[in-house]
Amino acid sequence: MTDSGLRVVGVSHGYAVRGQRLEVLHDVSLSVAPGELVALAGPSGSGKSTVCHLAAGFESPDAGTVALDGDACPSVADWARIASVPQQHGLLAGLSVADNIALPAYRAGLDAALLDERLAGLAEALDLGAFTRRAVTETSLGEQQRTAVARALVLSPRLVVLDEPTGHQDDDHVEQVIGVLVGAARAGSGVLVASHDERVWAVADRVVRLEDGRVVTDAAT
Template identity: 40%
Template sequence: MPTELVRCTGVARTYGRGDAAVVAIHGLTATVRTGELIAVTGPSGSGKSTVLHLFAGLDSPTAGTITWPGLGGDPTGRPGAVGFVFQGPSLLAPLTAVENVALPMLLAGVTPAEAAARAATALGLVDAAALSQRLPEELSGGQAQRVAVARVLAARPALILADEPTGQLDATHRDQIITVLIETARHLGAALVVSTHDQRVATRLRRQWRIRDGRLCTDAGPAPVPTTDRTAGDLTC
């Protein structure tokens, strides 16, 4: 039986106050369970990134409730429970690529030897082994993003969140990264939630949550996936 990792009930997120207030998310009611592969699609500014930040505990709702029953509560104090691939640069400048990948594991109590071995393996999976000793300033945007993906994979999280993870990648690396994310999630029994503008990425995932004006609509899976192989959506417009 799949475990509920994240549960949102009537969640809203507003930025600013008064006339300047912007409601980024309205009435988000959704559940993410182990093993689910979910694409969050929608135009720029629709709230995709806010949804992922709320799921990760990196942002707090201004209304409604969000809980993490399958993660033992708020994951922000436990490195490794949630892996987040950010849309922008997220590597620590003083550390090499392999040190960036190993850091979350060290913070979670993994031994240095195991962290180093898992970091090297993860870099190889994303075709970045040759970059292991480079500093972030020596990497292109696409190379840095592949290292950021490796950092998440190596930590073996229960919930993988990726915010436009292929935005800076060419077609070859785009397909490779999505394949690695999906295969890793399946191997770990983790959930994978990816926000994306790219329909070629979205159709690789089993469920699609379409967001419009800060509201998640009834989810739809890509046509090649049989109806019996999908979890019914929780969401309504």
């Protein structure tokens, strides 16, 4: 494993379900280096989303460690370090598409000219230019998903964690999403993508496959 980037080491994790303990992950280890795109593959229920939650800092593991550049992943959102695209997207209904994308940049105090440049570039790359002033609730699920991807990339974070980011896209828009993720990795971000889509696996530097909460393969493509 790399010394920098994301390191998940010996992680086990579970949840209480109707008074019983459901163990989801069992001694999972994986890494994502800066500039690397790693795909998480595996059947539904294999633990991909739980790995994403832990990597993004939404939860802390029951056992093992999850760290970014040697430090524990923050529980308070720091989108310049770790940005995420959850399956439910997490957009703010009262804001426009543009304001949802820009929200991490507003909080970080990003220079207005640089923000405008990044917004324009992401909107063009993800086919959102015609919708940026529209309320996000007035857009399709596919457009909302691409908005969430743009929001995750607006600060060029150290790590981007995405859970099924192509699930609501047609073929052309799948290629656009994949293109911006490859671009983010080439620009130096670590990118962790949970996906059933073989097109995502094909562009990944490595594919980590989970089954029953365990890593069964971790191989370069």
